[in-house]
Structures are given as structure tokens and as C-alpha cells.
Amino acid sequence: MESDPNHLCDPYKPDADDGELPDLECAICFCQFNNIFNTPKVLECKHTFCLECLARMNVKSAQPNTIQCPLCRAYTPLPDLGLPKLANDSTVLSYLPTAMQHVYSIRFNRDKGKLQVKRVPSSAPALTHTISQSLDVGNPAGEVGGRASARERSVLITILCSPLCKAFLMSTVAIMTVILIIVIIVLKPH
Numbered sequence: 001m002e003s004d005p006n007h008l009c010d011p012y013k014p015d016a017d018d019g020e021l022p023d024l025e026c027a028i029c030f031c032q033f034n035n036i037f038n039t040p041k042v043l044e045c046k047h048t049f050c051l052e053c054l055a056r057m058n059v060k061s062a063q064p065n066t067i068q069c070p071l072c073r074a075y076t077p078l079p080d081l082g083l084p085k086l087a088n089d090s091t092v093l094s095y096l097p098t099a100m101q102h103v104y105s106i107r108f109n110r111d112k113g114k115l116q117v118k119r120v121p122s123s124a125p126a127l128t129h130t131i132s133q134s135l136d137v138g139n140p141a142g143e144v145g146g147r148a149s150a151r152e153r154s155v156l157i158t159i160l161c162s163p164l165c166k167a168f169l170m171s172t173v174a175i176m177t178v179i180l181i182i183v184i185i186v187l188k189p190h
Helices: 051-060 090-095 126-130 144-160 163-187
Strands: 040-042 048-050 066-068 075-077 106-109 114-117 134-136
Touching (some): 051 066, 051 114
Antiparallel strands (some): 040 048, 066 075
């Protein structure tokens, strides 16, 4: 089939296997794929994103059993064993260096907002042993602790915006300025 220069590709649909090199970085965070937290995971719509970005999306989602593609908005149900068990994009993995083609077993704890390497074999490359064994991906949506801190921020903003507080802060700054000027005048050699 000849390529038609007037033919426009749909940017929301992945290209068929046309011999071109696949994207080797996540379309969300632009980090290069790897075999740990940035493992290339393919959704049912055939778009590929790293595990870390999908975990960050899932943690904030009101629907913990599905993931919505950020490009085409199609939903992908998550496997029974969770987000890390989504299919790896074997095409992308095949273009990574040989040492990175073995994907490590990752656990996702949505309640704590953590990705964690289950175990790193002693035969793993030395670099793997220096990488953090867990990754914080944020607080789950609707978590009580998250709401409490937002409430605390709201109370603090309300207090700081009150006229009495503004007057207190302005008078404190004025008094400190006067004290500083007096100290400078007293310590200045004549």
C-alpha cells in the first residue's frame, strides 16, 4: 500500500504495525519506559502508558476497578490482581536494552498510594539494587486524611483573610521595622 501524503492519521488511535519504532517514552510523563515503575502497560484501546502514571490516575479515580485512557477516554477494566497485572507492551519492551526486558514483579497498594517491588533477585543488575523499592503515587481520592488537610488549609486561609488578622500582621511588620531602624541607628558608628 502506497502512503498517501494527503491522508491524515488520527492521533488518538495507535498506528498499526507499520515498521516504525514504537514510542519508548510514556505519553503522559515523557519518561523513558523501563522494567520497574515505568513498565509499558497497554490498555484495551491499544494505547501504552507507564505503570506509574496509570497508578497515579487510578489513585485519584472514583472508579478503582477501571482505568480511563487519557487519549481516547476508553475504559479498561483492571485485572483481578490489580493494575500491575495489566498486559505489558511486549513490542516496546523488545526495544529496551536486554537487561531491561525482564519485568519485575510490582505490587500496587491503592489504599496507601504506593507501588512496591515485591522482590529483586540477587542476579539483577547492580543498578536495580540502587533504585528505590517503593514509589509514592499520591493519596487515594476521597481519603479522609486528604479532606482534613484541605479543611485545615481552608480554615487557615479564612483566618489570614480576616480584617483583624490583617491588622495584626501589618502592625507587627511596622513594629519590627521600627525596632530594626532603631537597632541600626544605635549600632551605627558615629
